[in-house]
Amino acid sequence: MESALERMRQDGASIKQLKSYRATGFGAIIRYCERNGFCNNVETILGTIVDEFINKVRIEYKQGKISKWKWQQVRRGGELLKHFCITATLDLPPCVKWEALHNPLHRAPTQEELCDSDNIFSLIWRTKNEMVKFNLTPKSIKNYLYEGFDRILHGHIKNNVTRYSQELTAQMVNKARGDYKSGKTYRSVYQNMRRTAALIDEFYKTGALTWHHLPAYDSRKLHDGFAKLLSEFSEDAERTGILKSSSIAQVRNLTRRFMFELTDAGIYSFDDVTPRIISDRVTSFARNYAGGMNCMLFSVRTFLQFLHADGITKEDLSAAVPEIAASRKYIREGFSNEEVHKLLTQTDSSTSIGKRDYAIMMLASQTGLRACDIANLKRQDIHWRTNEIRISQVKTGRALSLRLPVESGNAIAEYILNARHNCGIENIFLCKDRPFRPIGNRSMSGIVSRNMHKAGIANSSVKRRGFHSFRRTFGKRLLEAETSLDMLNELLGHSRMDSSKPYVAIDEGGLKKCALNLVTIGKERDVA
Numbered sequence: 001m002e003s004a005l006e007r008m009r010q011d012g013a014s015i016k017q018l019k020s021y022r023a024t025g026f027g028a029i030i031r032y033c034e035r036n037g038f039c040n041n042v043e044t045i046l047g048t049i050v051d052e053f054i055n056k057v058r059i060e061y062k063q064g065k066i067s068k069w070k071w072q073q074v075r076r077g078g079e080l081l082k083h084f085c086i087t088a089t090l091d092l093p094p095c096v097k098w099e100a101l102h103n104p105l106h107r108a109p110t111q112e113e114l115c116d117s118d119n120i121f122s123l124i125w126r127t128k129n130e131m132v133k134f135n136l137t138p139k140s141i142k143n144y145l146y147e148g149f150d151r152i153l154h155g156h157i158k159n160n161v162t163r164y165s166q167e168l169t170a171q172m173v174n175k176a177r178g179d180y181k182s183g184k185t186y187r188s189v190y191q192n193m194r195r196t197a198a199l200i201d202e203f204y205k206t207g208a209l210t211w212h213h214l215p216a217y218d219s220r221k222l223h224d225g226f227a228k229l230l231s232e233f234s235e236d237a238e239r240t241g242i243l244k245s246s247s248i249a250q251v252r253n254l255t256r257r258f259m260f261e262l263t264d265a266g267i268y269s270f271d272d273v274t275p276r277i278i279s280d281r282v283t284s285f286a287r288n289y290a291g292g293m294n295c296m297l298f299s300v301r302t303f304l305q306f307l308h309a310d311g312i313t314k315e316d317l318s319a320a321v322p323e324i325a326a327s328r329k330y331i332r333e334g335f336s337n338e339e340v341h342k343l344l345t346q347t348d349s350s351t352s353i354g355k356r357d358y359a360i361m362m363l364a365s366q367t368g369l370r371a372c373d374i375a376n377l378k379r380q381d382i383h384w385r386t387n388e389i390r391i392s393q394v395k396t397g398r399a400l401s402l403r404l405p406v407e408s409g410n411a412i413a414e415y416i417l418n419a420r421h422n423c424g425i426e427n428i429f430l431c432k433d434r435p436f437r438p439i440g441n442r443s444m445s446g447i448v449s450r451n452m453h454k455a456g457i458a459n460s461s462v463k464r465r466g467f468h469s470f471r472r473t474f475g476k477r478l479l480e481a482e483t484s485l486d487m488l489n490e491l492l493g494h495s496r497m498d499s500s501k502p503y504v505a506i507d508e509g510g511l512k513k514c515a516l517n518l519v520t521i522g523k524e525r526d527v528a
Helices: 002-010 013-027 026-038 042-063 069-088 098-102 111-115 120-134 136-157 165-180 187-206 224-240 247-265 276-287 292-311 337-346 354-365 371-375 406-418 439-455 470-479 485-491 499-503 510-516
Strands: 388-392 401-402
Touching: 002 013, 002 069, 002 165, 013 026, 013 042, 013 069, 026 042, 042 069, 069 439, 098 224, 098 510, 120 187, 136 165, 136 187, 165 187, 224 247, 224 292, 247 292, 276 292, 337 354, 337 439, 337 470, 354 371, 354 439, 354 470, 401 470, 470 485
Parallel strands: none
Antiparallel strands: 388 401
């Protein structure tokens, strides 16, 4: 030790460094050797004793008994002693991270483990390699590695389990949830653990990974038989095109809620379900349904038709679902011109998110495009030379050609050139977080909701306002400019004339012109 310290002094080490290595870096190792009688055997010290001591100190550090500084000093001191005894120099490069050398998370599985699809080492190694395709930031990958994969792997090792256990993984997620609820850990740590567990399970079952939102932690789960039918229904709807891609998620959600209604009645299969049962369940479901009854009936009817067409039910149970429901008559107002101005000025144009949100809301206010159409807007849909937008509408499938206003065009160009991530995705508007992906309809609504709160118009007396309010405002402006209903339908991309009724209903000035004069009606007198 003294020779090593002298060499450090000659190499220009500070007094503080020398003191630290004498007391901790080298000193702790020498004291350990003295206590165990190893000081007279240098070869033994170099062979196993130093490594043994370093491992003991590592365990104490992981248990929180010593500081990170002391652990690093001991490890570096041990490596320097071994290197000095062999080479008589101290020109040792920085130590490789301990995890990279000793953590099983960083080692590649053996060929035998790779051949076993259930092996936990192989499964985690393949899952984290597959996760690379999401283009996550290095920081996010590191978080998933140490707050997710590492904990799940060590949980299996601690329980002497070498094959993937879904039950054990679920227990670890539940524990992470408990730690978060009790304030022992951060929400991000718990969410990383939960996301990683979901990725591992998905890769185990399918051999591939998709990035999607996790459901609420305590969300209710369908019975296995119903869950399988719902998955087959969704796949069939997407494959055959009986539902628009933008409608599948909504229909799936409503059908899922109807299945819970069946489960609550003790029904777990469609084998013995009769039209009478369907009628009773629909009636019961309707009592607690807040709105959108026609959409719910359509979803249930479409699902039951699928069951019959696929041979799962002998009888077409969809006949027991009413064709129509009593409609609720209410008027949904749009934004005033002042409110639109407030929304647009809330965005911070110095940030990439602000540029994106401004471009989206400006386009919606000046063209009246639906949220799904703006989310689906691609570079090739904008014809810059002619200032036009040409799309196939997501909702109706009909082609639509609109003039691109200058302000909207400038806002989109500013976002593309100075804020949008440079990736291979065709859609113009992307989510702010990695992995890069097109923005969704719910996120579009969230943009407007967030800026409504900032502008102080979220708690106004006018209810039920959101992204679609831009479309209402656009339609109202057209009517105020005395645009004909035929032209209104063309500009809004309606497929039916009746679709214009809600816009006519909010044109107060136009409705007043249609009002009839009140005529006094007197009582007829008896003629003598």
